[in-house]
Amino acid sequence: xxxxxxxxxxxxxxxxxxxxxxxxxxxxxxxxxxxxxxxxxxxxxxxxxxxxxxxxxxxxxxxxxxxxxxxxxxxxxxxxxxxxxxxxxxxxxxxxxxxxxxxxxxxxxxxxxxxxxxxxxxxxxxxxxxxxxxxxxxxxxxxxxxxxxxxxxxxxxxxxxxxxxxxxxxxxxxxxxxxxxxxxxxxxxxxxxxxxxxxxxxxxxxxxxxxxxxxxxxxxxxxxxxxxxxxxxxxxxxxxxxxxxxxxxxxxxxxxxxxxxxxxxxxxxxxxxxx
Numbered sequence: 001x002x003x004x005x006x007x008x009x010x011x012x013x014x015x016x017x018x019x020x021x022x023x024x025x026x027x028x029x030x031x032x033x034x035x036x037x038x039x040x041x042x043x044x045x046x047x048x049x050x051x052x053x054x055x056x057x058x059x060x061x062x063x064x065x066x067x068x069x070x071x072x073x074x075x076x077x078x079x080x081x082x083x084x085x086x087x088x089x090x091x092x093x094x095x096x097x098x099x100x101x102x103x104x105x106x107x108x109x110x111x112x113x114x115x116x117x118x119x120x121x122x123x124x125x126x127x128x129x130x131x132x133x134x135x136x137x138x139x140x141x142x143x144x145x146x147x148x149x150x151x152x153x154x155x156x157x158x159x160x161x162x163x164x165x166x167x168x169x170x171x172x173x174x175x176x177x178x179x180x181x182x183x184x185x186x187x188x189x190x191x192x193x194x195x196x197x198x199x200x201x202x203x204x205x206x207x208x209x210x211x212x213x214x215x216x217x218x219x220x221x222x223x224x225x226x227x228x229x230x231x232x233x234x235x236x237x238x239x240x241x242x243x244x245x246x247x248x249x250x251x252x253x254x255x256x257x258x259x260x261x262x263x264x265x266x267x268x269x270x271x272x273x274x275x
Contacts, residue, residue: 010059034203085151089163141172
């Protein structure tokens with residue numbers, strides 16, 4: 001089985017903070033990998049680098065055979081648009097767009113908008129009847145499923161999920177995990193960043209980070225402990241978290257002079273005009 005992702009001796013430094021230190025990792029095509037570790041361990045930093053949202057201070061990253069260090073910010077946006085589907089804990093849906101239009105917005109900067117395909121994506125996550133609802137009219141679980149449909153709409157090679165069940169109740173957590181299992185059975189490569197052993201237990205392989213270093217790599221089951229009871233996400237490094245505008249721009253892969261254009265204040269009419 002060939003590797004979709006190769007990470008070679010990657011370090012990331014923010015001023016005096018070394019968020020990652022010499023991490024080497026390969027992710028074969030079709031694998032479900034869980035990334036665990038306590039707050040501040042480097043999980044979010046690693047996710048951002050895998051998702052082409054940040055670059056390492058040293059080391060090399062290869063995605064589908066492409067050396068990412070050789071790419072400009074705009075080219076990184078392009079490869080993320082083509083190869084990566086992002087699912088965030090905070091959803092990053094555009095508030096004035098319906099569920100259907102949020103999915104179509106991801107098509108907007110990828111190719112032509114296809115309303116039927118977007119509708120089928122929502123149907124695939126059980127939201128066909130909620131397509132015309134705004135994010136404020138959806139539950140947290142429904143919003144996360146819209147995020148999954150949006151992440152999948154451009155047929156990415158890699159699905160990257162950061163705490164995908166962190167804001168969900170038990171029922172909606174099960175719905176989201178069932179969708180990820182279905183995608184994995186269909187051959188998707190999935191990387192889930194989580195602090196929860198019960199979420200990591202769904203993966204076929206689990207790695208653990210501590211203080212920016214890879215300290216455990218196990219196949220078949222999640223390690224006990226490691227993440228810390230009740231610890232949340234978001235304190236890995238000073239730049240690991242995204243603002244609402246950053247997140248919307250990232251998931252839509254909107255190109256700009258520096259790779260991401262943060263203005264996502266476009267109208268439903270603009271989106272539908274591309275169809």
